Amino acid sequence: MDSKLALYIVKRLTLAVVTIFLIITITFFVMHQVPGGPFLSEKAPSPAVTKALEEKYGLDKPKSEQYVTYLKGIMKGDFGPSIKQRGREVTTVILQGFKVSLRLGGTAAVIALALGTVLGSIAAIFHNRMIDKIIMVVTTGLVAMPSFIIATLLLLVFCVWVGIFPANGNEPGGLILPIISLSLYPMSYTTRLTRSSMLDVLSQDYIRTARAKGVKPSKVLFKHALRNAVTPVVTYAGPMIAYIITGSLVVEKIFAVPGLGKEFVSSIINRDYTMIMGTTIFLGTLIIIMMLVSDILYKVFDPRIQLG
Amino acid sequence: MNNTNEMPKKNPLGFQLNLKDFEKATDEEKAQQVRMSESMTFFKDGMRRLRRNKIAMTCLSVLILISLLVTFVPMVYPYTYEQQLGVAQGKRIDKTYNNLKPFEYGKTELEHIANGEKIFPHIFGTDAAGRDYAIRVIYGARISLLVGFFAAIIVLIIGVIYGSVSGYFGGRTDLFMMRIVDIIYSLPDMLIIILLSVVLNQVLTPKIEGTALDKIGTDMISIFIVFALLYWVSMARLVRGQILSIKQNEYILAAKSVGSSPWRIIKKHLLPNSMSVIIISTALQIPSAIFTESYLSFLGLGVSIPMPSLGSLASDALSGVYSYPYRLIIPAIAIWLIVLSFNLLGDGLRDAFDPKLKK
Numbered sequence A: 001m002d003s004k005l006a007l008y009i010v011k012r013l014t015l016a017v018v019t020i021f022l023i024i025t026i027t028f029f030v031m032h033q034v035p036g037g038p039f040l041s042e043k044a045p046s047p048a049v050t051k052a053l054e055e056k057y058g059l060d061k062p063k064s065e066q067y068v069t070y071l072k073g074i075m076k077g078d079f080g081p082s083i084k085q086r087g088r089e090v091t092t093v094i095l096q097g098f099k100v101s102l103r104l105g106g107t108a109a110v111i112a113l114a115l116g117t118v119l120g121s122i123a124a125i126f127h128n129r130m131i132d133k134i135i136m137v138v139t140t141g142l143v144a145m146p147s148f149i150i151a152t153l154l155l156l157v158f159c160v161w162v163g164i165f166p167a168n169g170n171e172p173g174g175l176i177l178p179i180i181s182l183s184l185y186p187m188s189y190t191t192r193l194t195r196s197s198m199l200d201v202l203s204q205d206y207i208r209t210a211r212a213k214g215v216k217p218s219k220v221l222f223k224h225a226l227r228n229a230v231t232p233v234v235t236y237a238g239p240m241i242a243y244i245i246t247g248s249l250v251v252e253k254i255f256a257v258p259g260l261g262k263e264f265v266s267s268i269i270n271r272d273y274t275m276i277m278g279t280t281i282f283l284g285t286l287i288i289i290m291m292l293v294s295d296i297l298y299k300v301f302d303p304r305i306q307l308g
Numbered sequence B: 001m002n003n004t005n006e007m008p009k010k011n012p013l014g015f016q017l018n019l020k021d022f023e024k025a026t027d028e029e030k031a032q033q034v035r036m037s038e039s040m041t042f043f044k045d046g047m048r049r050l051r052r053n054k055i056a057m058t059c060l061s062v063l064i065l066i067s068l069l070v071t072f073v074p075m076v077y078p079y080t081y082e083q084q085l086g087v088a089q090g091k092r093i094d095k096t097y098n099n100l101k102p103f104e105y106g107k108t109e110l111e112h113i114a115n116g117e118k119i120f121p122h123i124f125g126t127d128a129a130g131r132d133y134a135i136r137v138i139y140g141a142r143i144s145l146l147v148g149f150f151a152a153i154i155v156l157i158i159g160v161i162y163g164s165v166s167g168y169f170g171g172r173t174d175l176f177m178m179r180i181v182d183i184i185y186s187l188p189d190m191l192i193i194i195l196l197s198v199v200l201n202q203v204l205t206p207k208i209e210g211t212a213l214d215k216i217g218t219d220m221i222s223i224f225i226v227f228a229l230l231y232w233v234s235m236a237r238l239v240r241g242q243i244l245s246i247k248q249n250e251y252i253l254a255a256k257s258v259g260s261s262p263w264r265i266i267k268k269h270l271l272p273n274s275m276s277v278i279i280i281s282t283a284l285q286i287p288s289a290i291f292t293e294s295y296l297s298f299l300g301l302g303v304s305i306p307m308p309s310l311g312s313l314a315s316d317a318l319s320g321v322y323s324y325p326y327r328l329i330i331p332a333i334a335i336w337l338i339v340l341s342f343n344l345l346g347d348g349l350r351d352a353f354d355p356k357l358k359k
Helices: A003-031 A047-057 A063-075 A090-125 A130-143 A147-161 A176-202 A205-212 A217-229 A231-254 A260-269 A273-301 B027-033 B042-052 B054-076 B107-114 B133-169 B171-186 B189-208 B218-246 B250-257 B262-273 B275-298 B310-319 B326-353
Strands: none
Touching: A003 A063, A003 A273, A003 B171, A003 B189, A090 A130, A090 A176, A090 A217, A090 A231, A090 A260, A090 A273, A130 A176, A130 B326, A147 A176, A147 A231, A147 B275, A147 B310, A147 B326, A176 A217, A176 A231, A205 A217, A217 A231, A231 A260, A231 A273, A231 B189, A231 B275, A260 A273, A273 B189, B042 B054, B042 B275, B042 B326, B054 B133, B054 B326, B133 B171, B133 B218, B133 B262, B133 B275, B133 B310, B133 B326, B171 B218, B189 B218, B189 B275, B218 B262, B218 B275, B250 B262, B262 B275, B275 B310, B275 B326, B310 B326
16 A cells, blocks of 8 residues: 555545534534423423423533533443433434344445446447447436335335235335335446446457457456446445435335334434434444545555545 | 739749738638638537437426426416315315315315306315315425525535635635535535424524515525535535636636736636536536425425425325325326436536537
8 A cells, every 4th residue: 555545545534533523513513502402392391390301411511511421422332312212322222223224225235236237237238229228218217216206106016006015114025125215226326337437448448459369258348347347336335325324214214114214204203302413423424434435445446546 | 124013933942932922812712711600609509519419408398398387387277285175264174175086076166067167177186185286296396496496506606606716716725615615525415404404493483483584484494504505515626626727727827917806817717617517517406406305305304384395295195105196106207307307408418518528
């Protein structure tokens, strides 16, 4: 590893740490702007009860002190107690939900990347032929569909009309539709990305050279072309994770998957402030780390890239 | 004696000037200098290219058609988006108006028809509260388009000003301004949007009560605030990059040396030359804003009730999806059509205006 790359990594790491810190700060102070505190939206408890509650959650102390306490808690992985779900810690709820969401999102991500690369390569190899056109039309259509539209339409077709998949994510096979709804958009995007970079690579001189000296077509494709064509896909991996995370919020709600996304949405509806804060910080950190990893991998994979 | 009208003969090896080069041009030669066609400005050139792109032109017509529909249909339509047809003053709620299938009529309407009166049909039926669904979809599309356009304008203004200032002044100013952009760029936007709309809702509602802004609703305002806070960064980056490279040209140096002010240089030289990047990314900003708005509405954070949005219509339809699937399909198709058209139009604009792609 040369020193330039090391410097780049250090720079990006610093930026990531600053951003995560900023997210925590924004989340904390924005949430504390809510007039009257988190208890007021309820059916107005008596002043004595409010005071007791505020003391219990440490809300009577000055904001700066609360902030420091909150920061210290996060360092230890403790997001404090949930305000609306009695007796549950935010951290436990997050970890519980995340286990389910990780399975859902992880599978969707793998499917999207694998299928996308394959479809994109096929489209590029058969450039301007029927199969290429079909792939392009379908992916163009899918890229214009928000995740909740894909999810609700899949629900309508496969649960209501055809009835082969359960509409509830808890049942066996219930994760199939959520996974499909989450992976369709990133898959289409990956396909288009792979196709254009593959077309670019296939017209390069070294591919012609390889063909001319009699390398087997399959070897040219996998060893020479694909390797170079997938590099831009690596940069998309970060934004893709971000898309899957935000998409899973609605998809988990639609299919009643007991994951972190559903937890987040219901915490918004219930105005469960500590839960909203905890989940935002957790997911935000996750997105930033994934972006960081995908950016660094890109530079490692393709040494030609100028380090900025 | 030589004839004075004739040119003196040139010695082929001599260094004299060839006097034939200085003869007056004939009319024929003059005619060749006349411009063959009208001069092409950058914008005209791009538009000509765009007009040849059939897909982009189809999308543009679809979008114009949708815009006309959502502007003019509500003016002549006999129902409004919030009117509960079964509710009349001093009478009990007429439940026959709730959940009408397409082209069905409520009880009192059927009586009117029996008397020979003409009643405008409920093309898409009514929703669970007895509101005409077609007009709600049209209003929803109107909201989506408005959000898209306004968000794009906000992003355009902030992004262009920020990017051009940062790119023009360069140096430490640029470094500082771009670090801010880097940080905002790496914030997970959707999460921050959700967070801000939750909070802004609570904070803004009492403040704007009774003012003109009240009509727009806090949710809409918070969406715009969020766009103004977060979404301009990619535009700023693009504009800055463009300006950094244009700045190197000699004509900028020339402009500086005759004493043009920075503002004038940015306005007259730098921005017109980065127009292609600005047009393309504004066009692509619109569908992403529509995406975000419908997503938030679907989560229940978008426009406020009873104002419909395509996202909230889809979300409401979800509970009755077994009995009334068309209520889900109609807004879904509307969103899809709008976003798809903007995407393809944006692609077409890129092909037409990006000089790098010129053949």
